[in-house]
Amino acid sequence: MKFRVERDVLAEAVSWTARSLSPRPPVPVLAGLLIRAESGTLSLASFDYEISARLEIAADVLEEGTVLVSGRLLADICRSLPSAPVEVTTDGSKVTLTCRNSRFNLATMPEAEYPELPRLPDVSGVVDGEAFAQAVSQVIIAASRDDTLPILTGVRLEIEDDLITLLATDRYRLALREVSWKPSTPGISTTALVKAKTLNEVAKTLGGAGELNIAFSPDSELIGFESGGRRTTSLLVDGDYPKIRSLFPETTPIHAMVQTPLLAEAVRRVSLVAERNTPVRLAFTEGQVTLDAGTGEDAQASEVIEAMLDGDDITVAFNPQYLGEGLGAFNSPYVRFSFTSPPKPAVISAQDEATGDDRGDYRYLLMPVRLPNQ
Known part of the structure; x- marks a missing residue:
């Protein structure tokens, strides 16, 4: 085998494909990248029995x-090479990379032992990549990071005709985001549970x-994604996801409207004195919300910002990390808090200042921390 390709093109392709490599592969050959050169095209592939990645570049x-x-060694080498064409040749059990005055020899791995990559299923539909990426970023913050509960480390995709709903929860909060797509088959109805880490990648x-x-x-059993000549597949998470929509x-x-950046900054500042497992309290009254944290002889902080309240005065407390991450997921100038009572979950959504309407395509439900007098 012998091919030549620009260093930047090769480095980016190798880096993307190597992302899917497991740090602890179940068998040694799965630490490798499979490179195939034929008729002006170079294909690179990786696989770990759960996730596969494949792309093609011109060469x-x-x-x-x-x-x-x-794969990881090749990625490190490609990143270190000077910006010039790279020539790759094989000679027996060795691969040689030459770039200007740099030369690397790598040992090959037994190609015959490499498993066959899963085929990408037939395309089920098309979604705008940027809209989908934004939806994923807003939802994965609520996915669990506890691997002892593998089902909750996933994001549930619910597909009904031309609407995809993404859901995630770690039992303390819940995120829901809807995004439109163009299904190949009208009226499609299906669900999939995908690891949040995979979906984020x-x-x-x-x-x-x-x-x-x-x-x-x-x-x-499998979900596939394809865009710009790159494709990746992933096994779905097995198990029954809890019925969380009912939450x-x-x-x-009771509803309150607050400027998103003002509240996010206030939460960040006040939570500096919130020690481990202590909440930030929000007291909503007419025209304002007072944030405070810290108790007794410990450090304390408070801040007052403008807020519009519709309903009775209410005081609630939240985990500052969960509240901060939720506010950071909104790109709207205002957010709307919807309450039933202080001990019950609060729902945060994007607010349209002009009409006062709740933009319901993204909702972030947050369990409050119970205060002593509640």
Whole structure:
């Protein structure tokens, strides 16, 4: 095998494909990248039995062939090379990379032992990549990071015709975001539970390439994403996701509207004195909300900012990290808090200042911290 390609193109392709490599592969060959050169095209692939990644780039192929080499080492080498064309050749069990005066020899891995990559299922529909990436970023903050509860480390995708609903929860908060898409089959109805980490990687690396193809396998075991000549597949998380939609209250008699950046900054400042497992308290009254944290002889902080209140005065307390992450997920100038009572979950949503309407495509439900007098 022998090919030549620009260093920046090769480095970016190797880096993206190597992202899917497991730090502790179940078998040694899965630490490798499978590189195939043929008829002016270079394909790179990685697989760890759960996630696969594959892309194609144009290259000057002088001799066709296939080789398996250590993915992480190759990525490190490509990043370190000078900005110039890279020539890659194979000679027996060695691969040689030459770039200007730099030369690296790598040992090959047994290609025959490499498993066959799963095929991308038929495309189920197309979504705007940027819109999908934004939806993912807003929802994954609520996914659990506790691997002892694998189901809650996933994001549930609910597809009903031309609408995708993303849901995630860690039992203390819940995020829901809706995004439109164009299904290949009108009236499609299906669900998928995808690891939040995998979905985040897809959103970050494929979301900016325009339209994103999403493919569901007929056996509901695999999901695939494809955009800009790159494709990745992932096994779905197995198990029954809790029915969390019912946690959203049907009626909320108390509403408060606050400027998003003002509140986010106030929460950040006041929470500096909130020690581990202590909340930030928000007291909503007509025209303002008072934030405070800290108790007794410990450090204390408070801040007052403007707020519009519709309903009775209410005081609630939240985990400052969960509240801060939730506010950071909104890109609207105002957020709306919807309450039933202090001990019950609060719902935060984007607020349209001009009309006062609740923009319901993204909702963030947060469990309050119970105060002593509640």
